[in-house]
Amino acid sequence: MKKISIFSLSLLLIIFSCKPAKERLPAADRPTGLITQQAMVVSAHPLASEAGKQILARGGNAIDAAIATQFALAVVFPYAGNIGGGGFMVIRQADGTTATLDFREKAPLAAHRDMYLDKKGEVIENLSTLGHLAVGVPGSVDGMVRAHKKYGTLPWADLLAPAIELAAKGFPLTEREAAGLNNRAEIFAKTNTVVPRQFIKEWQAGDTLVQTELAATLQRISEQGRDGFYKGETARLLLEEMQRGGGIITQEDLDAYEAKWRAALTGNYRGYKIITMPPPSSGGIALLQLLAMVEPYALAEIGHNTADYAHLLVEAERRAYADRAEYLGDMDYYNVPVKQLLDRSYLLERMQSFDPQHATPSDSISHGRIMVESEQTTHFSIVDTQGNAVAVTTTLNGAFGSKVVVGGAGFFLNNEMDDFSIKPGFPNMFGLIGGEANAIEPGKRMLSSMTPTIVEKNGKLFFVTGTPGGATIITSVFQSVLNVIDFGMGAQEAVNAKRFHHQWKPDMIMMETGTFDEATQAELKARGHKLFDRGKIGRVDAILVLPDSTLEGGADPRGDDAAAGF
Ligand code: DON
Secondary structure, eight states, rough: OOOOOEEEEHHOOOOOOOOOOOOOGGGGGGGOOEEEOEEEEEESSSHHHHHHHHHHHTTTOOOHHHHHHHHHHHHHHHTTOSSSEEEEEEEEEETTOOOEEEEEEBTTTEEEEETOOOTOOOOOOTTTTSSSGGOOOHHHHHHHHHHHHHOOOOOOOHHHHHHHHHHHHOOEEEEEHHOOOHHHHHHHHHOOSSSGGOOOOOOOOOOEEEEEEEEHHHHHHHHHHHHHHHHHHHHHHHHHHHHHHTTTOHHHHHHHHHOOEEEEEEETTTTTEEEEOOOTHHHHHHHHHHHHHHHHSOOHHHHHHHHHHHHHHHHHHHHHHHHHHHSOOOOTTTTOOHHHOHHHOHHHHGGOOOOBBOOOOHHHHHHHOOOOOOOOOEEEEEEEOOOEEEEEEEOOOOOOSSSSSSSOOOOOOOOOOGGGGGTTOOOTTSSSOOGGGGGTTTOOOOBHHHHHEEEEEEEEEEEOOOOOOOTTTHHHHHHHHHHHHTTTTHHHHHHHHHOOOOOSSOOOOEEEEEEHHHHHHHHHHTOOEEEEEOOOOOOOOOEEEEETSSSEEEOOOOTTTOOOEE
């Protein structure tokens, strides 16, 4: 395809173009996901999607289905699905009203700013990522209870039932899951005071994983709601676990935990309305910044994943992530200048230093602890028969979180404390840095990149999206939105498309294998970019409303993800 320089395009100033890129695949060759007429769930695991679908088929709404899917994922996808972690839910009801639920973990009341530093002020290795001190106060159960109270239509116990059955009777492990458990047998044994035998064995694909203790814990949640987790037997087991392992979470922390309803963050991109997550996620603000920074350019003309395209997106990403490091944190504790950060003239000004031919170097710092692992958070998207939509991203942070399983209660605890800036300028496990805005304080929520997002077109539901991937979440969601809006891709095509990522520091473009051909890579290097092949980036699970009002699911082939619907 003929190259059009970004420079000449930028001279044309604001060009809104939605023409498909010239190299688009012919219709017959385009990957297409599951298409259904009425309702759909797309999640990281076929059994979790099925659990949500059954709820939808029984007349439950998207929130009912989200609750069932969340609990099912805690059983069939212990890698990231959870009751011992937290997350965010973005809701768009059929009538257009929106809401978000923040069930992010909080720092325990005994936490303090320097808790991961030694006497010399140096970071103690692994303390914020592995074991009991890494754990934030879990938010998932309180979140689901609150979501149900406000929007649920089916009985609470019905929503827990599929998860309880999957835990009690067991389910067959996929090859990926078997390997995920096998790879960590040693670290599970080492990190836990009570060895979690149910997870440790030479697993093979097809083996049945039974989780009896987890089934009992879920049963308590089913019978007692919030108290089934934050009080009584489950709380007792959790607090005993903390004491045995040197953790600091107390009953007071469990009592104080509260998921919060927050007004959705909304913005506009080429006439589409973007509905996304406010702080303590950094994702919504960064996504809106990125969209505003690239909106003046005719992306479809520039061409998908061309050097000009990558260069433009990367330069916008570099700027957004620099803002993230400085300004973003829990708004309940830190005054995040949201309005200023989203101000169009501010963002255009940020892009004035954009040089179409040369990378703007980020100041050099050490490369940080970049995780080149697969994706350990999980996202699911749901649309119900009424047209209500829910996007949920939920996490334990790292794979199996802190690796701590609550003895006798059978669930993994998160290692979300590492999402705080444990020392100014010190990179977290995703290489992200921060400072004052995201410093540890008792009861504060750690900054997140999770970006569950819903897009509306002409006042109607258009796209539901989100992904795991730590720092790369924001840029993966960004590219999924550009893929459907600027490039006219379907859901599956948009999800499959190769992704790349830049986060300001470390100063490099991370890319999936095969994203750029050799000529494109050479061109990017000539402009001053460093390239780093990360294998895979993200696991986007999305739903697109097609022009005939049917739903197309985009389940990410990078994982075991699956769409289910009717
Ligand atoms: O909230 C966050 O941004 C991180 N705890 C998400 C972690 C994640 O996506 C792990 N997957 N790679």
